[in-house]
Amino acid sequence: MWYSVLPFCYRISFQNPGCLSTNGLVGALLFFYSLLLGFCASDSAWNLWWSYEGISGPDFWGVANQDFAMCKKGKQQSPINIDPSRLLYDPNLKHLHINYTDAKGVLINTGRDITIEMQNLGYNHINISLGPLSYQYRLSKIKFHFGNMDKIGSEHTINGKPFPAEMHLLAYNSDLYPNSSYALKGVKGYTIIAVFIELGKELNKPFHLISKELKALRYKEQTAMLHHLDLGRLLPKTEHYMTYEGSFTQPGCQETVTWIILNKPIKIAKEQLSALRVLYDGRENDPNLALEVNSRPVMPLNHRVVRTNINFRRRVGIRSHVLKGL
Structure with a gap:
């Protein structure tokens, strides 16, 4: 297949840099050559080809595949x-409600992150x-993003500083859409x-x-199958966000998400x-690289407002929990 050249080039350039020119020019030429070949390729092939570094990393997500165009132009x-200092206190923001229930799911190494696919059936939903x-x-x-050292890992940052990891709970609008796929672009x-x-001591x-x-x-x-996942105990005890x-x-970077970031x-x-x-981004017969950096760099705010239900005048919340010591 034409696209077999892509992972091959990726392995040459990142696992054995000596095989290529040290100035990166060859890597760039390979990238644009792969783009040319892509005009004759199926979209499904391109959908498989993205990562968090190099010629398939975030800088190229919106270039290699037009389905990912929003990653670049959004x-x-x-x-x-x-x-x-730029948070806007909104007194009309309500407390978040989550109806915790006994949950189960499938834990998956996707090759890009660790994901829990929820398996709740019938009326037993969260x-x-x-x-x-x-x-x-x-x-x-539920997805996990992390780094290869304690100083990096989270996707969002506070005052420019990341945490070692970040957990995302992805939920689709079940009032407007019949399933998660329909909601993706709606x-x-x-x-999220x-x-x-x-890091803690215990x-x-x-x-x-x-x-x-x-x-x-x-x-x-x-x-691996997960039974009796207790989100009520896993999430921090807080009403503030x-x-x-x-x-x-992650691609295609659809701008259809209301983000809620807990303050603790x-x-x-x-x-x-x-x-x-210690996980790998490849299969057992071709483990490739360690799955140890899977965070997209922060993007411009572009005049958006970040609201909060934390009333700083009462000295409650983010400053004493998330910002302290950073």
């Missing part, structure tokens, strides 16, 4: 840096409403709850249900974070 892209939302949203996935299609993850017991299964997900497409209108942080992080032990860093 004006409401995510993630963003949050400047606390629904999210109120807060900044005008509709009810149904949880469909107005008010998704909400972002939770920062920082084992996080709710997170342990996830981290103990990671050894079964060493390679791409490997899975920040919210803005943005996009998905959760803490996990060093060994729990390390368990994420």
Whole structure:
């Protein structure tokens, strides 16, 4: 197949740089050559070809595939840096409501991140409403973003500084759309709850249900079943958040997301974070590279407003929990 050249070139340029010119010119030529070949290729092939670095990284997401054009031309892209001095207190923002229920899902190494595909059937769904939302949203996935060292990993940043990891709860608008696929490109299609993850001294017991299964997900497409996932215990105890209108942080970067960023992080032990860093982005017979950096760089705010239900005059919230010590 024509597109087999792409992963081949990727392995040459990043796993064995000595095979190519050191000035990067050859890599650029390979990239544009692959674009030329792409005119004769199927969209499905391009949809498989993106990563977090090099010629298939975020800088090229909106170039290689026109289905990803929003990644480059969009004006409401995510993630963003949050400047606390520019937060707008909105007294009309309500408390977020999540109807916690006994959840189960499939834990997957997608080759780009670690994802939990929710498997709740019938009426046993986790629904999210109120807060900044005008509709009810149904949880469909949970994703984890992390780095190869403690100083990087989260996608959103506070005052320019990241956390070691970030958890995303993706929920689609079940009032307007029949399923998550229809909601993907629809107005008010998704909400994503972002939770920062920082290092703690003790084992996080709710997170342990996830981290103990990671050894079964060493390679791409490997899975493990999760039972009795307790989001009520996993999420931080807080009623405060920040919210803005943005996009998905992975291609095609659709600008259909209401982001809700909780003001408190959760803490996990060093060994729990390390368990994420020993996974691979390839299959067992071709493990390729370690799956250790899967965060999109922050995008311009572009005159968007980030609102919060934190009343700073009462000295409650983000400054004492998220910003302290950063």
